[in-house]
Amino acid sequence: xxxxxxxxxxxxxxxxxEARHRTFDFFRAACRSIPSIMDIYNLYDVVNPSQLRSTIxxxxxxxxxxxxxxVIDMLLFKGMEELSNITEHAxxxxxxxxxxxxxxxxxxxxxxxxxxxxxxxxxxxxxxxxF
Amino acid sequence: xxxxLRAAILGHVRVPVVVANGSKLLAxxxxxxxTAVRSMSSHDDHLEKxxxxxxxxxxxxxxxxxxxxxxxxxxxxxxDLGLDSLDNVEIIMAIEEEFKxxxxxxxxxxxxxxxxxxxxxxxHPMAS
Numbered sequence: 097x098x099x100x101x102x103x104x105x106x107x108x109x110x111x112x113x114e115a116r117h118r119t120f121d122f123f124r125a126a127c128r129s130i131p132s133i134m135d136i137y138n139l140y141d142v143v144n145p146s147q148l149r150s151t152i153x154x155x156x157x158x159x160x161x162x163x164x165x166x167v168i169d170m171l172l173f174k175g176m177e178e179l180s181n182i183t184e185h186a187x188x189x190x191x192x193x194x195x196x197x198x199x200x201x202x203x204x205x206x207x208x209x210x211x212x213x214x215x216x217x218x219x220x221x222x223x224x225x226x227f
Numbered sequence: 228x229x230x231x232l233r234a235a236i237l238g239h240v241r242v243p244v245v246v247a248n249g250s251k252l253l254a255x256x257x258x259x260x261x262t263a264v265r266s267m268s269s270h271d272d273h274l275e276k277x278x279x280x281x282x283x284x285x286x287x288x289x290x291x292x293x294x295x296x297x298x299x300x301x302x303x304x305x306x307d308l309g310l311d312s313l314d315n316v317e318i319i320m321a322i323e324e325e326f327k328x329x330x331x332x333x334x335x336x337x338x339x340x341x342x343x344x345x346x347x348x349x350x351h352p353m354a355s
Contacts, residue, residue, distance in 0.1 A: 120316050121332065127320040128329075146321060150291060153317050160313075 115168040303340040
């Protein structure tokens with residue numbers, strides 16, 4: 097309940113330009129919290145800040161084709177929720193590593209010849225939990 | 228004797244002080260103070276220009292999408308390097324991290340080339 101009361105939703109973006117601007121603001125806010133995230137989850141031996149920055153940019157770029165300001169606002173809200181969860185230490189180290197450090201490359205990369213005959217189901221299973 | 232000498236000297240030596248208003252008298256003193264080296268100031272370890280250029284070029288070259296051979300001090304991020312606006316912001320954030328700055332959003336929006344970034348960081352008093 098305390099969490100629900102604290103959430104404040106900003107008014108919708110009027111134009112695409114405003115939504116675009118908010119996206120950049122969110123990206124900056126996320127980038128500025130990288131040092132504290134590295135601290136909280138002790139990520140120094142697995143990743144460096146510029147890799148995390150690129151990951152955040154890649155997550156944003158996944159939705160680059162969206163032109164409806166309301167949808168962008170919704171995605172930004174989800175992004176801010178995720179960011180505040182991360183900075184409040186609501187996650188554990190392996191969540192961060194699985195989602196943002198190992199990311200979409202997956203833990204097992206199919207480079208060896210024995211992997212060629214693997215079913216796509218199994219490949220996707222190995223690939224990631226996070227979509 | 229003494230009064231004659233005094234009159235003779237005063238006749239030749241003129242002190243060119245024009246007091247139009249009080250502040251003009253102080254102004255030269257004041258500008259002299261601010262341009263002088265403030266040896267105990269913490270802001271005094273200012274960066275050399277070529278040091279700034281080298282560090283910014285290193286940041287841009289290490290950016291994954293950038294071809295390092297194309298990077299020059301005058302290069303424009305979006306026109307010359309083929310980056311988009313999000314990459315631009317990413318480079319600015321990398322510069323912020325490197326020089327331990329926080330660039331306000333309005334000014335960060337204007338920085339779209341190496342030359343502007345170098346100029347901004349070089350003129351920033353807190354860059355380190």
